[in-house]
Amino acid sequence: MFLLTPRSLASLISGLVVLCLNAGSASAQLRTGHSIPGFLGLELGSAPAPGLHLENMTLLYSADVQANRNGDDVGVNSLSALSNHSTLSWSTPWNILGARFVMRAGLPLATTEMNPHTTELGTGSLGLGDIYLQPLSLYWEGERHRVNFGYAYWMDTGSYSASADDNTGKGFDTHEFSLGMTYYPKRWSEWHMSAMTRFEFHGNVDGLDLDPGGDIVLDWSVGKRTSERWNVGLAGYGVWQTSRDSGLDANGNDGFYGTAGVGGEARYSMPQWNGDLVMRGFYEFNAFNRPEGLALFLGLSYGF
Numbered sequence: 001m002f003l004l005t006p007r008s009l010a011s012l013i014s015g016l017v018v019l020c021l022n023a024g025s026a027s028a029q030l031r032t033g034h035s036i037p038g039f040l041g042l043e044l045g046s047a048p049a050p051g052l053h054l055e056n057m058t059l060l061y062s063a064d065v066q067a068n069r070n071g072d073d074v075g076v077n078s079l080s081a082l083s084n085h086s087t088l089s090w091s092t093p094w095n096i097l098g099a100r101f102v103m104r105a106g107l108p109l110a111t112t113e114m115n116p117h118t119t120e121l122g123t124g125s126l127g128l129g130d131i132y133l134q135p136l137s138l139y140w141e142g143e144r145h146r147v148n149f150g151y152a153y154w155m156d157t158g159s160y161s162a163s164a165d166d167n168t169g170k171g172f173d174t175h176e177f178s179l180g181m182t183y184y185p186k187r188w189s190e191w192h193m194s195a196m197t198r199f200e201f202h203g204n205v206d207g208l209d210l211d212p213g214g215d216i217v218l219d220w221s222v223g224k225r226t227s228e229r230w231n232v233g234l235a236g237y238g239v240w241q242t243s244r245d246s247g248l249d250a251n252g253n254d255g256f257y258g259t260a261g262v263g264g265e266a267r268y269s270m271p272q273w274n275g276d277l278v279m280r281g282f283y284e285f286n287a288f289n290r291p292e293g294l295a296l297f298l299g300l301s302y303g304f
Contacts, residue, residue, distance in 0.1 A: 031245065032257060033200040033215040034130060034154040034174045036083075037237035038282050038295055041265050042223045044196045045182035046146040047100045047139035052304040053089040053275070058082070063284075063293025069255040071288045079291050083110035083129060099138035099149075106132030110158070110168045127168035129158040137178075144189075146182040148196070151175075162207045171206040180219075192233075195220040210250050213243040221265065229269045235280065236262040241289075257289035274303030 036059065064078040087106040094101045108129030137150035154176065158169015180196030196219050202212040216239070223233020240258040244250070263282035270277060278299035284292045 031212050032239070032241075032290065033202065033212075033217065034132075034170060035176060035198045035200055035215075035217045035239075037217050037219065037239045037259075038235070038261055038263070038280065038297065039085075040180075040196055040219045040221075041235055041278060041280055041297075042194070042221045042231055042233050042267055043146075043182050043192050044194045044219055044221060045139075045148045045180035046194075047102060047141070047148070048089055048091045049274075049303060050091045050093060050100075053091070053301060054304070055085075055087045055089070055275075055299060055301040057085045057087070057278070057297060057299035059085070060296045061293060063291035065287065065292040067259075067287040067290060067292050069289050071286065079293070081110070083108050085109075085132075087132070096138055099140045102134075102137040102139065104132070104134040104137065104152075106134075108132070108158075127159050130169045130173075131155040131157045144184045144186055148178070148180040150178040152178070156203070156206065160206050162205070171208075172212060173203040175201045190225040191222075192224070193222050204247070205249075209248040211246045213241050213245050213256070215239060215241045223265070231267040231269070233265060234262070235265050235282070236260070237282065255289055259284050259287035259290055259292060261285070261295060263295075273301075275301040 039057070039059075059082065061081045062078070063080075065073045066076045066079075068074050085106055085108045087104055089102060089104045092101045092103065108131070109126060110129040132152060132154055134150055134152035137148065140147040152175075154174040156169060156171065156173045158167065158171075160167045160169045160171030162171070176198055178196055178198045180194065182192055182194040184192050198217040198219075200215050200217070202214065204211050218238045219235070220237070221233055221235040223231055223235075225231045238258070238260045241256040244256070261282035261284045263280065265278065265280040267279075268277040269275075276299075278297065278301070280297040280299075282295040284294070
């Protein structure tokens with residue numbers, strides 16, 4: 001019988017990360033938002049336990065379809081992109097307006113930025129992505145529901161040039177507002193349903209007279225705790241641009257972008273780490289003005 005231990009899990013995660021980071025990848029000139037659809041998973045509206053939590057999430061995205069404004073494949077080369085995100089969360093002992101107060105900071109590494117938009121593909125390079133700061137995340141808890149509101153800021157820290165094909169940042173900053181909820185049906189407390197919407201507003205692109213249009217990212221999930229350690233379920237997402245790009249360099253904009261994805265998640269609880277091992281995958285469909293492919297997430301969290 002195979003036993004999951006902290007050492008074996010650390011070896012598994014590090015091995016996969018090294019393998020992926022040494023794999024070839026494509027790059028792209030990007031115009032979509034910072035929030036990665038599918039990143040949140042099961043019970044996404046619920047607060048972490050009090051204290052410090054460190055999560056490392058590796059994301060591998062592969063697409064062989066580049067959809068135009070009508071959703072038809074334009075037949076460009078396939079795209080592979082990888083990023084690794086380390087996020088530190090502090091679930092504080094303080095309450096604000098009756099809600100638990102949580103703060104987060106995220107450090108991404110990428111071979112190429114996620115959520116590519118255009119068809120300008122090249123060879124990838126490993127580098128720092130755009131840093132994520134969430135100074136405010138509030139969680140209200142009821143008998144059968146959890147509600148979350150948050151504000152986050154994506155810093156323009158990744159490498160970016162309008163003429164480069166190996167960018168690891170988007171070239172602009174982003175203000176993000178989020179609203180989410182998890183619901184536990186009264187008769188079946190092991191079941192849970194959740195959804196979260198993130199609204200993004202972007203700054204000017206470095207070196208261009210271009211302000212990317214805003215967007216909405218919707219994540220949802222339906223799951224069940226099948227045992228003390230396992231939590232499994234269906235999950236999905238949708239992302240849509242809500243306003244047009246503006247500026248002199250937006251003349252070539254070919255309309256709004258969007259896509260949807262559906263898949264599943266398995267989460268294994270590890271009391272010895274006060275954390276979880278997360279495996280999550282999605283199949284995309286109904287894409288327009290962006291790639292359409294497969295997304296794979298593998299994460300490990302640890303509570304201090």
